[in-house]
């Protein structure tokens with residue numbers, strides 16, 4: 124029903140100087156330009172940064188106020204159902220019909236995706252249910268599922284039909300660590316032949332599976348590149364320092380605290396990011412991706428509280 | 429065709445609520461009781477258009493079916509557009525390549541099918557149980573107004589994104605027309621019994637009225653499917 128490229132046909136998404144202003148007047152995106160090709164592309168950013176808005180624009184669920192989103196050169200707004208035919212989409216707030224069983228639900232979604240061959244549908248659904256670990260719950264209604272089970276069902280419906288473009292909005296929210304890592308690895312594997320856009324608040328997921336990422340802050344692209352490049356932006360801006368509990372607030376006024384724990388001498392051992400070293404014998408440390416995220420957010424909105 | 433039937437079955441499953449068989453069974457029971465206990469004194473209450481040459485039995489069945497069918501119809505269909513809002517699946521359905529308004533068109537088809545089957549059940553069960561000889565096709569003239577009211581419910585719930593609002597609109601119009609036939613509906617009057625004077629003088633007979641109601645229902649369903657697909661875009 125829809126043109127469906129072969130699995131190794133790369134889908135390229137180009138976001139060109141896109142602004143998005145919601146009817147209420149909220150500007151969710153400002154001048155966002157990104158080119159996203161095969162592989163896994165991570166979207167990081169604080170709450171309200173515009174990650175979901177960006178993904179909904181690519182999924183043709185929303186129109187840009189200015190600028191253009193194209194998939195393989197075709198504007199999304201011009202041929203929305205063609206784009207959706209290439210797309211597996213997991214909404215941030217994924218929910219399913221409570222009274223259906225997972226098999227019925229996936230069958231419905233498969234039909235909406237245009238998988239008309241009943242045998243292929245059944246085969247693929249069985250396989251996916253096993254793959255996301257729901258094989259033993261196929262007779263239960265979705266209404267009886269735990270949050271993590273629902274999320275797995277959401278992942279399964281996105282993968283249905285082997286779409287060459289996957290957009291998953293916080294897919295690992297609510298999953299236990301084992302399942303999260305399993306799913307992360309599954310995505311990385313799929314990313315070898317597909318274009319995957321992943322948004323998450325779990326920096327480790329991006330670190331371990333994405334070859335490229337963009338950091339959105341306040342609707343703007345604050346960084347775009349590899350995780351290593353992001354880390355190198357933070358070199359010389361991350362310190363560890365031991366302070367008395369009473370002094371911690373003084374450090375917080377000029378720095379962002381990444382972590383704090385009790386030190387052996389009765390003080391607090393802080394890991395902080397900021398422009399300069401905090402006073403009191405701070406020593407520079409090698410940044411992680413999480414530190415780098417904090418540095419860029421700090422540079423955009425200020426390091427002090 | 430197979431795909432369409434598979435989709436139709438899923439839509440029917442999503443639409444189905446236990447209120448539907450309950451309303452059908454309740455209506456059947458009431459119809460049987462009315463027939464069994466119907467004394468000559470209550471028959472004049474079953475006023476019908478005097479222009480219609482109907483037997484007492486037909487009038488009686490018609491009256492009950494005309495009261496039951498719209499309720500069953502509204503219960504069967506009017507939540508088709510609010511279903512996804514309540515289930516939180518509107519965004520997901522909107523991201524699918526299949527034509528989004530088609531979802532509502534199929535749901536309406538599935539719901540009207542369930543309504544028709546309910547009506548067949550009510551009529552056949554009443555005839556079998558009571559043995560009363562009445563016209564078997566005349567009660568089905570209650571389908572167009574039921575479908576029209578259900579369509580109105582669809583539009584209102586698609587617009588307001590609330591099932592309750594849709595129900596209120598559809599049943600509100602139904603009650604209005606029951607009390608004052610034709611006051612709000614004019615040529616689209618709902619009850620065969622209640623052909624309003626204006627239509628009588630204008631010579632608007634039952635047949636064109638039912639056709640108008642069907643056309644109106646088709647328009648309302650189309651409008652609601654359009655509203656549904658538009659609203660899906662803006663969360």
Ligand SMILES: Nc1ncnc2c1ncn2[C@@H]1O[C@H](COP(=O)(O)OP(=O)(O)OP(=O)(O)O)[C@@H](O)[C@H]1O
Nearest residue numbers: 145147149151169170171172173174175176177663
């Ligand atoms: N439908 C809407 N109408 C009006 N404003 C909206 C709408 N959706 C999002 N916004 C606003 O747009 C901005 C970006 O929201 P968005 O959901 O894209 O952020 P996000 O990065 O996905 O956040 P989170 O990490 O919390 O999911 C926010 O300020 C939000 O309030």
Ligand SMILES: [Mg+2]
Nearest residue numbers: 174175215292
């Ligand atoms: Mg979001």
